[in-house]
Amino acid sequence: xxxxxxxxxxxxxxxxxxxxxxxxxxxxxxxxxxxxxxxxxxxxxxxxxxxxxxxxxxxxxxxxxxxxxxxxxxxxxxxxxxxxxxxxxxxxxxxxxxxxxxxxxxxxxx
Amino acid sequence: xxxxxxxxxxxxxxxxxxxxxxxxxxxxxxxxxxxxxxxxxxxxxxxxxxxxxxxxxxxxxxxxxxxxxxxxxxxxxxxxxxxxxxxxxxxxxxxxxxxxxxxxxxxxxxxxx
Numbered sequence: 001x002x003x004x005x006x007x008x009x010x011x012x013x014x015x016x017x018x019x020x021x022x023x024x025x026x027x028x029x030x031x032x033x034x035x036x037x038x039x040x041x042x043x044x045x046x047x048x049x050x051x052x053x054x055x056x057x058x059x060x061x062x063x064x065x066x067x068x069x070x071x072x073x074x075x076x077x078x079x080x081x082x083x084x085x086x087x088x089x090x091x092x093x094x095x096x097x098x099x100x101x102x103x104x105x106x107x108x109x110x
Numbered sequence: 111x112x113x114x115x116x117x118x119x120x121x122x123x124x125x126x127x128x129x130x131x132x133x134x135x136x137x138x139x140x141x142x143x144x145x146x147x148x149x150x151x152x153x154x155x156x157x158x159x160x161x162x163x164x165x166x167x168x169x170x171x172x173x174x175x176x177x178x179x180x181x182x183x184x185x186x187x188x189x190x191x192x193x194x195x196x197x198x199x200x201x202x203x204x205x206x207x208x209x210x211x212x213x214x215x216x217x218x219x220x221x222x223x
Contacts, residue, residue: 032209034211041198041217042216042217043200043214043215044153044200044202044212046211046213049209051209085152093208093209096141096143096158096160096165096206097155097158098143098212099154099155100153101152102152103152
């Protein structure tokens with residue numbers, strides 16, 4: 001069974017914030033939330049991860065709800081180059097077994 | 111060096127051929143991975159190496175044979191493949207036993223004819 005649920009597709013206007021939701025209602029206490037993206041025909045790219053606190057880096061922000069059952073990836077000012085498939089993944093950090101779900105196809109439109 | 115390098119970028123092989131995919135990283139990562147990705151599908155985990163030892167094999171057919179000759183190199187040997195094995199093969203690496211994210215290569219696009 002998939003550990004995460006994401007909408008299959010989303011659109012966003014260029015220059016606006018893109019908010020990508022992820023449901024992980026069965027997450028365990030030792031599982032982190034990771035976000036990757038894959039631009040067409042390239043390898044996946046790590047974006048950000050977190051355990052329970054909100055996180056921000058130069059690419060995005062990650063908001064995790066207090067009960068940790070869902071999270072949101074925020075791209076603050078989406079550009080056309082942010083068009084990609086975004087994957088939300090939960091995994092125990094010390095286990096080397098990252099598996100991908102179906103992801104969300106984000107299309108940024110001019 | 112913060113990259114995972116995969117060669118070749120494209121490969122066309124016949125069903126009776128033997129070929130190898132190569133992956134290299136110089137980030138000191140001791141965990142390395144092979145994933146297979148079919149068109150419009152997410153990557154699927156195939157093999158995991160930890161400290162040059164095979165730790166996960168996701169019931170991959172024996173016509174795929176992984177090898178980790180040292181801490182920087184990962185190979186995938188291919189023999190007697192089928193057309194349905196045509197896919198993008200991705201290599202990744204990560205720090206062993208930490209929360210750090212994975213670094214992926216750009217993949218090898220394999221076509222079996």
